[in-house]
Amino acid sequence: MHVLATKGDKLMFRSVGVLRWVIIALVVGVVVMTGLVVFRMVGTDRSTPRTEMDRAVFAAEEAVKANPKDPAARVKLAAAYLERGNVSGAREQADNAVRLAPEDPAAYYVLGLAEHRSRDLTLAEKHLTKAATLKGQTAPFYQDVWAAIARVREDAGSRSAAAQAMSKALSYGPENVLLLFEQGQLYERSEDWTNAMDDYLSALSFSPDYEPAKSALEKLMKDHPAEYKKLVESYDGTATAAPAKK
Numbered sequence: 001m002h003v004l005a006t007k008g009d010k011l012m013f014r015s016v017g018v019l020r021w022v023i024i025a026l027v028v029g030v031v032v033m034t035g036l037v038v039f040r041m042v043g044t045d046r047s048t049p050r051t052e053m054d055r056a057v058f059a060a061e062e063a064v065k066a067n068p069k070d071p072a073a074r075v076k077l078a079a080a081y082l083e084r085g086n087v088s089g090a091r092e093q094a095d096n097a098v099r100l101a102p103e104d105p106a107a108y109y110v111l112g113l114a115e116h117r118s119r120d121l122t123l124a125e126k127h128l129t130k131a132a133t134l135k136g137q138t139a140p141f142y143q144d145v146w147a148a149i150a151r152v153r154e155d156a157g158s159r160s161a162a163a164q165a166m167s168k169a170l171s172y173g174p175e176n177v178l179l180l181f182e183q184g185q186l187y188e189r190s191e192d193w194t195n196a197m198d199d200y201l202s203a204l205s206f207s208p209d210y211e212p213a214k215s216a217l218e219k220l221m222k223d224h225p226a227e228y229k230k231l232v233e234s235y236d237g238t239a240t241a242a243p244a245k246k
Helices: 018-033 035-041 052-066 071-084 087-100 105-117 121-133 139-155 159-170 177-189 193-206 211-223 225-233
Strands: none
Touching: 052 071, 071 087, 071 105, 087 105, 105 121, 105 139, 121 139, 139 159, 139 177, 159 177, 177 193, 177 211, 193 211, 193 225, 211 225
16 A cells, blocks of 8 residues: 655665675774774875775775684675675675575675676576575565565566566565665566556655656656556545555
């Protein structure tokens, strides 16, 4: 059901994925793991990590050096490398993490992301699907995994399978405005105008001022008025708001 959000409603969607949270955690960990080292190096060594990303990578590399058999450290380093654009390094570290902890969904997730970035779509879907089937993580993690599977499937040329995966992702949090918009875009690329507009309306019901969804909806309303009329007829409201479904 679509319910128009009130002014005081809090947005419930996440703009930060699992990788971003890993990076943030790493940066916080720098204070404990490498703070003294960095303090001694500042002003004397131009190789000192100075940006947030540099510090995250530095901390992750130090953690792996300290304990090469720690799969969590390998996952964090893989995530940091991937965020920085070192895809081959990320893939190597994630592969090591999988060997060390074959039941850790996070290891398969980062490995699948690195494989997707490498355009190895078959292995990417295989390892992302493995991450989705293993237990031990929270709903936001599995939502990100299924969204990643959807992107891999679309890149492989299967938009219908991609839509199924995106629907699965939203089952872990239907209020995620960013994923609702992304799913709408997926439907647009499939020329499924009705479902695309439905997703944009859903996004706007949670965040009425979300400009990408507003712009996309307005364009489809103009270009495909008949489909929009049919969609509105399935609601108990009017065409001027995000109505409640029957």
